[in-house]
């Protein structure tokens with residue numbers, strides 16, 4: 001299947017992507033990984049992208065689309081692909097639709113993970129991280145045995161500086177502003193399926209599979 005997964009940070013895109021990858025035998029292509037691989041491989045597109053990035057400028061869409069085009073034609077995409085983190089804007093979405101249609105591997109479904117505000121709030125603002133061993137806790141759903149102390153190594157747990165209600169509100173507003181036109185573009189094509197990601201992980205996965213079956 002040729003898929004795209006979307007959703008705000010904290011919606012559990014990574015977890016669902018892993019499960020989709022496993023079940024359908026398709027690679028998870030995150031735009032961040034794709035950029036890093038192109039740059040590390042010093043490909044023509046990677047080097048061009050790097051020129052913009054070192055100047056702190058946005059990489060032009062044609063470069064990014066070129067990378068996506070190369071990537072989804074690799075042999076590991078013979079059963080399809082799962083894109084993540086791209087497209088972010090309407091022009092990118094339009095370009096992606098055109099590209100995949102031209103290549104004869106059009107997008108077949110867009111999984112949109114939605115989260116209820118309160119649930120996302122608890123997930124983000126409750127998150128505590130151990131800087132020593134990397135263990136992750138949540139004061140609401142996965143507290144450490146002793147408040148503020150890591151169960152594994154005894155380190156002092158820290159909260160990331162942007163894991164606050166204010167930071168979350170800003171990120172959600174930005175996500176909505178940027179992605180609404182992208183979602184509308186794919187919804188017009190009848191490709192989107194929303195899944196409530198505020199549910200327990202097993203239930204989310206069940207709903208994602210149900211959604212994908214409808215498109216098969």
Ligand SMILES: [Zn+2]
Nearest residue numbers: 130133150153
């Ligand atoms: Zn620790």
